[in-house]
Amino acid sequence: MEGVKILTVDDEIGILKLLDITLRKENFTNIDSASNGKDTLQLIKDNHYDIILLDIMLPDISGFELCTAIRNHTNTPIIFVSARSTDFDKLTGLGLGGDDYITKPFNPLEVVARIKAILRRQKMYENTQQQLEAKFDFGYFTLNPETATLIVNKLPVECTAKELELLQFFCKNPNRIFTTSQLYELVWGNDVYGEEKTVTIHISKLRKKLGDDTRKPRIIVNLRGIGYKFIPPKEESLCE
Structure with missing residues (x-):
């Protein structure tokens, strides 16, 4: 979708490639990726993103800690995408400022559906705000x-x-x-x-x-x- 910028964060290159291919098939062409917390924060400081897909188990920092750091810079919607599937993990992620949570292994189309849902609601919200x-x-x-x-x-x-x-x-x-x-x-x-x-x-x-x-x-x-x-x-x- 033209104008929509997405950041994917995962330490597994295979996951980043899968997300990139899937998103591009759905016409999301403006995609950045990072495999650690340091690069993620730098990208966020230098760019504006509409959606952030965030893994939890990163090599240099927990995705939970990274979420907190991201929230110091932006309110961009964050969707956790993680193999950690316990209720505690989900509650922690949402409690720290995440907007949604998807567990691995995942259906790539589920990720697309969640992204489109958030963007659709944001658009409706912005239109309502103007009125x-x-x-x-x-x-x-x-x-x-x-x-x-x-x-x-x-x-x-x-x-x-x-x-x-x-x-x-x-x-x-x-x-x-x-x-x-x-x-x-x-x-x-x-x-x-x-x-x-x-x-x-x-x-x-x-x-x-x-x-x-x-x-x-x-x-x-x-x-x-x-x-x-x-x-x-x-x-x-x-x-x-």
Whole structure:
């Protein structure tokens, strides 16, 4: 796809070649690659990328540590592609700022599907941003999609692009119940290879940033066995 720039990071040359061939077949022609953390960070400092595919087991640094370092420079969506397949690894990757997680061995077309889903949602998000004139103001917190800013209890709170997108979706659909699979499809744009833990982790992070009680949440409520519901907050009720 013209204009889309992708960075692939893996210490296995075979994987880099496979990704390069697959992506080029899908008309992604602007691709850089790196096999270690040092080169990755240099490329990120020198270029703007739309998607980063990141392995975890690199020769000089853990992909988890590298993700944290990348987030100091950019909010570009990161998709972990790793042989480490435990729930702990997935939760760690998503918790550190990853937007998605694919386990090896993988279907190359699955990678393409995840990339296209993220790009599609970003495009829709950007188009929506251009049309917005007002911010969401709930007293206790305000979300301004146009400037990508979140203010909680009068203090600015940093969020990733996906966290802001998820919160905006909730703000636009108050008091409605959505299952994790629905949220993944509507916010991540993918109903085939969805990872429900991706949604769970992002909601957990949003709760903390909103100052919501994670044990007894009042803003993003989990209805056991049904789904999640966003309840517009009242400042006085949160201060009780």
